[in-house]
Amino acid sequence: MNKKNDSIKFAPDDFAPLPDSEKNGEQLARKKTSYWRDVWRNFRKNKAAMASLVLMALMVLLVLAGPEISGYNYYSNDYSAVNQLPGHAHWFGTDSLGRDLWTRVWAGGRVSLLIAILATLIPELIGMVVGGISGYFGGKVDMVIMRAIDVLMGIPSLIYMILLMIVLGSGNIATLVIAMSITGWMGSARSTRGLILQLKTREFVTASETLGASPAWVIARRLIPNTLGIRVVGITMSLPSAIFYEAFLSYIGLGVTPPTPSWGQLVKAAGEVFRYYPYQFLIPCACVALTMLCFNLIGDGLRDALDPRLRS
Amino acid sequence: MVRYIGQKVLIALATVFVLATATFFLMKLIPGDPFANDKVSVAVQEKQREYYGLDRPVAVQYVTYMKNLLHGDLGYSMKKTGRTVVDIIREAFPVSAKLGLFSLLISEAVGILFGILCAQFRGKWPDYLLMVVAILGIALPSMVLGPIVRYLLGVKLQILPVSGWGSFKQMLMPAFVLGLGTIAGNTRSMRASMLATTTQDYVKTAQAKGLPPVKVVLRHQLRNSLVPIIPNLGGQIAGVLMGSFVVESMFLIGGLGRYFVDSITNLDYPLIMGLTIFYGAFLVTMNLLVDILYGLIDPRIRMK
Numbered sequence: 001m002n003k004k005n006d007s008i009k010f011a012p013d014d015f016a017p018l019p020d021s022e023k024n025g026e027q028l029a030r031k032k033t034s035y036w037r038d039v040w041r042n043f044r045k046n047k048a049a050m051a052s053l054v055l056m057a058l059m060v061l062l063v064l065a066g067p068e069i070s071g072y073n074y075y076s077n078d079y080s081a082v083n084q085l086p087g088h089a090h091w092f093g094t095d096s097l098g099r100d101l102w103t104r105v106w107a108g109g110r111v112s113l114l115i116a117i118l119a120t121l122i123p124e125l126i127g128m129v130v131g132g133i134s135g136y137f138g139g140k141v142d143m144v145i146m147r148a149i150d151v152l153m154g155i156p157s158l159i160y161m162i163l164l165m166i167v168l169g170s171g172n173i174a175t176l177v178i179a180m181s182i183t184g185w186m187g188s189a190r191s192t193r194g195l196i197l198q199l200k201t202r203e204f205v206t207a208s209e210t211l212g213a214s215p216a217w218v219i220a221r222r223l224i225p226n227t228l229g230i231r232v233v234g235i236t237m238s239l240p241s242a243i244f245y246e247a248f249l250s251y252i253g254l255g256v257t258p259p260t261p262s263w264g265q266l267v268k269a270a271g272e273v274f275r276y277y278p279y280q281f282l283i284p285c286a287c288v289a290l291t292m293l294c295f296n297l298i299g300d301g302l303r304d305a306l307d308p309r310l311r312s
Numbered sequence: 313m314v315r316y317i318g319q320k321v322l323i324a325l326a327t328v329f330v331l332a333t334a335t336f337f338l339m340k341l342i343p344g345d346p347f348a349n350d351k352v353s354v355a356v357q358e359k360q361r362e363y364y365g366l367d368r369p370v371a372v373q374y375v376t377y378m379k380n381l382l383h384g385d386l387g388y389s390m391k392k393t394g395r396t397v398v399d400i401i402r403e404a405f406p407v408s409a410k411l412g413l414f415s416l417l418i419s420e421a422v423g424i425l426f427g428i429l430c431a432q433f434r435g436k437w438p439d440y441l442l443m444v445v446a447i448l449g450i451a452l453p454s455m456v457l458g459p460i461v462r463y464l465l466g467v468k469l470q471i472l473p474v475s476g477w478g479s480f481k482q483m484l485m486p487a488f489v490l491g492l493g494t495i496a497g498n499t500r501s502m503r504a505s506m507l508a509t510t511t512q513d514y515v516k517t518a519q520a521k522g523l524p525p526v527k528v529v530l531r532h533q534l535r536n537s538l539v540p541i542i543p544n545l546g547g548q549i550a551g552v553l554m555g556s557f558v559v560e561s562m563f564l565i566g567g568l569g570r571y572f573v574d575s576i577t578n579l580d581y582p583l584i585m586g587l588t589i590f591y592g593a594f595l596v597t598m599n600l601l602v603d604i605l606y607g608l609i610d611p612r613i614r615m616k
Contacts, residue, residue, distance in 0.1 A: 154327030274459040293451035
């Protein structure tokens, strides 16, 4: 647009009212935007969040394709090529057993990201169900569930997770996910319940109930979908903590069993030889750090995009 | 206020009870028998079970266990022969507490200071610089940060000892690794809550009266901005505690965190159980204190 509008010339009849035949009151001037398209438009303005999204897409691509294109597998030793620097034959070098690190880093990413995604979505689902029931029924049910959650949230989750890992047996992805799910659903339940308390008095819920919908249907089809928008931020923000928990449990010896790699496993193994082979440590560290950072920034961006108060 | 505290204490007690019960039954679920051994006759095995009370019904064992807990008896370590769990806590906890407290005090202060600076220089280079620190703190967990800091400061520059415990210099690096997360968290929340106060009427009044900016910040903005970051304290204490598992093993510090990690590696079940309950009770107490503090400072919380 021009800075000065003096180039615009008005004709005298420009301000005359339109004849009725030319009025088109029903037509919308702008294209209708859906909720998620609106969120996306706002999200796109956030440069840091967009960069993070692109970076994570790239990371997922590498994690999926990386191990396939290197020509090595993650478990074969090669004692003639131990602790090699990154180079032509091994793009990220090799570790102390001569295993190709490019393959191990991306295969480890598969494990770490899979754990992170499952250990975020499963507790979220449990939380949705429990929070949905608690919020929708209210009264005694709500009281009992909320007090139980107060108590369970008081238990330090990592301590409890460690205990569960010892009992369930460490070493595979399933037990890690189960332990994280058992300890991690309370926050999402509490948040979902809060949102449902606000929603359940709204007209569309009353309409469904009047038409004879069962509580389960109302919760699952009317209430939960309306909480998803806000919960997405929580989900995004809990991915980095799942990555952290995996790394942490690996560090204290409760992660996946070698030779299966995970980022936590790689960080732990290479931390001991960091002085001599820094690349072995720094590459998986960069993966962990970037993933944690990017999901935090994406979460920030989503929160800003979803929060109408922040829109100008 | 009494009602508020009473409610919190009740929940805390219930939490510790649930944790102790869960710990007991989870440990019972672990497969395997400590006395199953081909080289020992069945009669001797029976004798051993009887001695440790393992021949009695689980319910009886549970009651005994809870009674012992109430007396502060957490049993004996299986691998460190002849030492009680309480002995180990008594010896190692002061080390962890000293490190944790030192780290927490410094990182709280630094985080708050960074947050104030960010808010004062909003959109200028100090803001960006400190926000980079805050972002690094979120992205770098202690197992990543530890070896890097140790290499840079301990091996390359040789200004701090790489490991060990005792002198002030040896405390600095582990305390920093433990505290970076807190610094980052506080910088972010403090920045946000300081910015939220800058448009408040009482701040404008103070500025209009002609108070120098430093006084406006310290007298009027700081106090109110501190309130929203108090609830974070509970999580930060827990974070330092968890971090101590990694940091104490990394820097070879004989604190409780290292014992806990060792007990997991050695499958020293009584020690794992005892330390789980101890850590749990400790964190529940800390959270309770933070809640009460928060209620005392902000009347809106306890009136709810």
